[in-house]
Amino acid sequence: MPNIIYVEADGSRHEVELEEQMNLMEGATMNLVPGVEGMCGGVASCATCHCYIDEPFLSKLPAQGPQELEMLKTAKGRKDNSRLGCQVLVTWEMEGMEVHLPEEQGQEPLS
Numbered sequence: 383m384p385n386i387i388y389v390e391a392d393g394s395r396h397e398v399e400l401e402e403q404m405n406l407m408e409g410a411t412m413n414l415v416p417g418v419e420g421m422c423g424g425v426a427s428c429a430t431c432h433c434y435i436d437e438p439f440l441s442k443l444p445a446q447g448p449q450e451l452e453m454l455k456t457a458k459g460r461k462d463n464s465r466l467g468c469q470v471l472v473t474w475e476m477e478g479m480e481v482h483l484p485e486e487q488g489q490e491p492l493s
């Protein structure tokens with residue numbers, strides 16, 4: 383199974399093995415990676431699976447669909463390399479890929 387490395391905004395790393403065709407949101411939530419919520423269940427309507435993918439992997443991913451592009455407009459900290467994790471299916475081409483998580487995501491406000 384491909385190894386994927388989730389990297390929190392503070393640099394904490396979580397290396398996990400994911401089955402092919404699982405999406406990056408599912409892989410994070412099933413492995414209890416902080417900062418990925420997946421509140422809509424993976425239908426591209428919440429942006430709580432927002433992540434950043436760097437080259438050389440970014441250009442290997444399938445293009446964003448119209449719903450992903452629309453939802454990313456609402457994501458805080460959106461960048462050119464932003465993706466919705468629920469819309470990215472794991473393949474062997476992603477072996478060793480780092481998935482960077484936004485600072486704002488999954489942070490509970492202190493009370």
Ligand code: FES
Binds near residue numbers: 421423425430466468
């Ligand atoms: S889980 Fe809701 S947009 Fe990805």
